[in-house]
Each structure stands twice: as structure tokens, then as C-alpha cells.
Amino acid sequence: MNLREQIYADYIRELKEHYEENRAAAEEMKEELQHTPLISRGRLIDKPLAMQKVYTREDDWRFREIVEMTHRICCKVIDRYVADPEYRKGFGFSEKLEELILADPGYPDELPMARFDIFYHEDTGDFKFCEINTDGTSAMNEDFHLDKLNLRNPAHQAICRKYRLRSYELFDSWVETFLELYTHYRKKHPEMPLVPTVAIVDFLDKGNVPEFYEFAARFRQKEIYAQVIDIRSLRYEDGRLLAPEGYEIHGIYRRAVTADVMEEYDSVTALLDAYREGNVFLCGSFRTQVAHAKTFFSMLHREETRAILTAEENRFVREHVPYTCDFGEEGIKLEEVIRNKDKYILKPNDSYGSDSVADGRGRSPEEWREVCEAYYNKGFICQEYAEQYATPNVDFMFGDGRTWDYINMNGLYSYNGSFAGVFTRQARGTIIASHGSERNVASYLVTE
Template sequence: MNTNMETFNLLYKEVIEKDFEENLKTAKESLYYLDKSTAKYKGETIYSLYMAKAFPDDVVDYLKEASEIMYGLLKKVMNEYIEKEDYRKLFGFQQELEELILDVPPYQNILPIARLDIFLNEKDLSFKFCEFNADGCSSMNEDRELNIALQKTAAYKELSRDYEIESFELFETWVKEFMDIYKTYPDKVEQPNIGIVDFLEKGCSMEEFEEFKKSFQRAGHHAQICEIRDMKFDGEHLYAPDGTVIHAIYRRAVTSDIMEHFEEVEDFMNAVKNHKVCLIGSFCTQIIHNKILFYLLHCQRTQDFLDKEEIQFINRHIPYTVSLTEQEVFKNAVLDNKDKWIIKPEDSYGARGIFAGLHFSLEQWKKIVEENMDTCYILQEFVLPYQSFNIDFKKKEPKFRKYSNLTGMYVYNGKFAGIYSRQSEHEIISSQYDENDVASVKVSKKEVKSEDFN
């Protein structure tokens, strides 16, 4: 496809402008659908924008290759951590967590699921990684519902005349890969009961869990949603709150939450430690979630076990990162060049505790940096997100404006599965600020049939 992302975004905008009133009308229909749908976060309808994020088929192929290269790199890092004590020390995990990480799962893939978030420049397709998510990666249901809502819009119908527009299937695909991983588990049973497990009050998406449960059931498997604290272990079996024996777990409870509430999940953890349940994924996935990895990827110790192409990939796509120490702050003149830097906690999610220098005065920035020095924070090169046009028809006077973009690439069992897109009026894209979800679609020009000329 010759149309690039930037060109398609302008075409999309032009289509809306040509029939603005009709698009305003169908936007209301789309928003009404979303309000009645399962696209919820903490019980509220998700924030969204009107235009989908369109990825031409060749860009999808490009992102597929990039995600699978990075995925392979991450698995190399995980294996090095597991095998080499000197490398483990560089991560600085507490002993209790390290012991959990080293309890390597007996199935074939140590990184079952990931979402690799990037800042993609839609003009030249250069990109930098923002974050690596593993078992807690989410928002598949938001994308599913947004794509249904998208099809109600006038712009979608007009663009569909000339373009094939496809959504990414993110549920049945994961069920298949989950079961393929489970088949390599030595103590597998013929008809496993699957538990989708999390702390159910911590902002998780029950609607998304329900959709995954239905997808497992459609594939002929028994699945249920489990509150992790209410699961029971009798020394031989792990039980769901309703008494059902659970054989395999789709873990959505992130490691930091489990460590924080460790005493409340003793039964769950005892079943895992005694290998009485198949945990997909295991705690070794924490290796990639901790943001200190961005620093370690640039270290010689990591590059010693990578090949030349992998090192070049890191140099191009991993932002410069160091620990936030007094020495590094002085060395990099961080206080005098605030707009070039962002600081982040080593282990967090949802953009909690993140500070970008350009959002603060020099005095505020100095205070923030000094308060967080030597407290498990990283200092990272700030990547200005690419901006593209969108419009929010919920506003009283909707107008086109440019939004910052963040692109998430789902990888299931080592295979690229799809894309999740977010946009914001600000440079940090998260629910903490003004994150908006947008539908992600693959687009390709329709072939002109010979009879069309007759």
C-alpha cells in the first residue's frame, strides 16, 4: 500500500470535513453504543476519540517484525537472568521476588504474553520503546468495542468504499496460544479448568475478563474469573472461590500487587510454589516489566550476549536510560536541561509517579528530581510523541486538533497479535492525564476489478 499513516490521517480528516454534520450525527450513535457497551474502566465508559488509528498493511508488517525482534531480545535477557547470578545482581530485586522469578515454569515459553508500547513517528516510522508489559497487559476489550462503534460512523462507511478496513482479533487468538502453551505443561489434564485471576477491586476490567471467559468457553474450555485472595489450597489442589479445582491460571494480577498483598494470597502462592497449578505467566516475567531494564539493555554486560544486529536495534530504539542518582543528574546536566528528561519509578504501571521535565518550572523540576534521587527511579531521555489529527465529538464545539500517540503491540506466545492505540492532548499518555482510547485498524487499498470499467 502506497498510502502512509500520515497521508491516511489527512485523508480521514478530509472525509469528515466534507460531511461534518453527518459525521456529528453518527458520532452520537457511536458514543451511545459505547455508553451501553462493555467498554468500561472502573465502571465508567472509557474516554475515546472519533477517528480510528489506521495502520497500512505494510506498516503492520513492519511493526510485526519489530515486536518479534524485541520479544526475542527480552527472552534472551530473561534466560540470562535465570542462568547467571552476576547478571541477576544488576536488577537488584529483593530476595523474596528473586526466588519467585527463579522458579521457572515447566512449559515451553517463559514469556507467554506481552504488550510492547512504542512512540511511533508516523512520518518516517522511526520509533522508541516506552514500556514493556507482560501478564497484566490489557485493553483488548476496549479495542474490540471501539471497533464495533467505529463501524457506525459515516467516515468509516465512506472510507470502506475504497479501503479494506480490518480490526485485530485479540481474544480467540490468545485462547489458542494459551492452550498451546498449556499443552507443553508436564502435568496437564485433558479438560483443564482455567482461572482468570486478579485483585478484582484494583481497577481491573471485569468486562474484559468476562469476554476472555466467553472466548475460552466458545473454544470448549471451562473458565471462570477468580478473586486471587479468595482462592484456597489444600496441599494438592487450588480451588476457585466457588470450590472448583483450577488447573491453569491466566494471571492478570501484576507482580507488584501480589508482593504488596503477599500475606493475603498465601493459598494461591503455596499452590504456585508447590507446582500444583499451571501459572501462565510465571513470575519470571517481572524481569521485563521493571524499567531498570531500559538501562541494562545499554550496558556492556547485556550486550555481551547479544549479536551485532540486536545491539544496533537497541541503540536505535531504546531511549538512553540511567539510574536517577546524584552523580547521573550532575553528569547529564539534568537540572539545566529539564525538557530533555523524564523520570519514572523502576516498577509501576499506569504512568504512576512519572514526571516529564517540560511539564514543570525549573524550580519545581529541581525539587522533584532531588526528592526522587537514589529512591529506585530511572532517568530517561524524553521522547516527544508524534502527533496526528483527531476530533472529540463529545465537546460542545468539536474541532480537529493534534494528539500525541502511543502504540502498543500485542505479542502472544511469540507471535504478533495486534495493536492498541492511545492518544492524549499532553505528552504523557495515561489515565492519570487525559488518555483517550482509539480503535486500531489495518487498512489496505481495495483492488479495482476489471468489471468496474465495463
């Protein structure tokens, strides 16, 4: 029995031998959830399970390899997009978005923050990609508060007494990354102050606002003035980007996803104009959208992308990026997907939160045909379904308190190409869907 199997066995034994204690504690934690930042806009965004996810040093090393390789590939593709007008056509972005992507961000780092969501097989270290999140990368606060909540989790505390665990730190490390990138930006813009005034911006009726305030607090701990501001309330006057109160903003931590920016383009022109004219440090820039779009995976399989990657990078793509194509006449025949309902999954080209994602495994042939006909030629991609690794867990708070197998999704945080931590989600079924089947656990590294 290896270390991971031993930890799983210890968790299950603790839950069985102290079942009532753990069930009662879970009920208390469920009530406590209502008074934590895990409530956003009146909705509970996390549904915790009893057993937490513990990664070994071998997992940690593997995650570092994955993040570094994926970041390198993303940056190569972004660079080619910027340099090659013909290559850009494969992404199908609008002229307005293309213009924003081509604008010079003023610093060389193409992908400051990302979360690479993968289906990781713990027994072998193999994996398949699910998706890549860039602008709007989130859930740091969820892992942080799930860790706090586990102080009330008897089974987890028993594991902590037996093993040395540490959580992943995702706030202060990002502030350091942001400031390092701002230093690069100042080399091209020496007129900017040594210490920036920072705004964390999103459409505040859409974003995970409690998380923004946690980041703002971490900036202030570094003696960096930072506020959470609705992106629509910014003003741009005389070459200065201004907060609603009138003070100048030098650095933006952008949490507004590009799809929302483009949808509300006319209401965010202050930020866009300041960015185009080089009068604000925007982290991340709109170049991150190249890797964020679902079409990125289909582009990785095309010959023009293979030509810019090394043999090692191309092998990485072949082994880990599921076959992906446009779900339309230019990509794949409708009947091919309908006939093979267990082989494919359909996703919107640019969305988040698992909106409209559909697979055939949980549907009858008639239901699958109906979905396929509704999505065909409607801005979706078709992707080969990736088998997911399952591990046991128990849902006392929202389930039946029995042990079931849950599929896992492992979100690897990348801060300027360096592995920063993991956000782990689980579900029963065939899709881990936000606001639906998704359940959450805190992520830990066992150090001995």
C-alpha cells in the first residue's frame, strides 16, 4: 500500500469508526457555511465533502512539469497569433477582440495567471486536459476557506495528527507575481510610480466578490493601496485611469472575463482606452484570451501549430489534449457525433461555469440527438470525452452519508508559468458541473 492509498484507508476508517461524530460535525459545518465568504450573491458556491484531497510529493512534481510545459505551449501559440494574420483566422475572434489582443501590454509575459483544469490519474501520473482558464481564474478563496472549515472536520483532524499536511498558498504569492510583472512594465513606462495604486476589477454583479476583497486585503498588507471596483465605473481623463472617487489607478488585476468585456464593450471603454494608450498596467492583458478560448485545443492539433512546437511539446499535445474540433459543418459531421454518444462532449466556444456543457453518457440516444441538433453550427466545440479518475468520498451535508466513488478534476494554478497550487472538484456522474453536481474539497500536500 503506497502513501496515498494509506491516507485514503485512514480517512475511510475514521469515518466508519466515528460515523456519528463526523455526521454531526458536518451538520454544524453546513450551518457555519452560511456565514462564510463561500456565500456569494446569496448562493452557496461550495458543497464540501468529508474526505479532503491529499497530494504526494510525486504529484506535486508532476503538477510542476505540467504547468511549465503547458505555459510554454500557450505562450508560443499567443506569440504566433500576434505575429501571423493567417494564423489568427483559425480562432475566429471578432475584429474588436483581435484589436485588443494585438495591443501591446507593455510587458513580455503573455500569460500571468491561469488555471489548467485536468483529469489526473493518481495511480499513473497520466492526465487529460479539461479546459484552460486565464482571465477570471478563480476559486483561491474557496480552497482557503475550505481549509479553515476543516478545523471542524473530525476525520480530517485525525489525518492531520498522523501526517504532516500543508495547504497551498494562493494569495500572497499572486501579489508577489503581480508586482514582479509591474516592475517589468515600468521598464517600458518609467513615468509610472514605483508603488502602484491597484484596482481589482470585474462586473461585480457577476464575479466572486468575496474573493476580490481577500486579494485586496493581501495587497494592502504589502502596503499597496488596492480596492475592488466595478469595471464599468472607471473613468479615463487626460491620459489617467481614475477610480470613481477620482484617484489615479496604475495597475489593474483583471478578473472580468473577456466574453463579458466584449458583451458590455461600450460600458468599459475607459479601461480599454487606457490600455490601448499604454496608460495602465493590465494584468492579464487580452492576449490571454487566445489560450482561454475553447478553440485553443482544436488549434493545438492543427499543422500550423505543430510547426511551431518542439517534438516534445507536440508529443505532450497528442498524449494529453483530447481531440477537439468545431461542432459544425467545418469540423465534424452531425451524424458521427449522434451515433457515438459516449465518445464526445460538447462545449460552448467561450463560456464559463460549465454553462451548456453536454455529454451523451447520461442521456438516451433520443435525448442526445436532440442536444446535438440544437448545438450544431451554434458556436460549440466537439471534444473527445476524457475518462476521469474516481476516488471514494462521503457527502454528509448534501448527500446520503454513504461512501461513493467521485470523479475528480484538478485545477493547477499557474502564476507566470510557475505551479502555485491546486483546486480540487469532485462529482458523481459523468460531468463536474458548477451549480449542479460539483462538490468541493480542500487540497493539501503531504510532506511526510
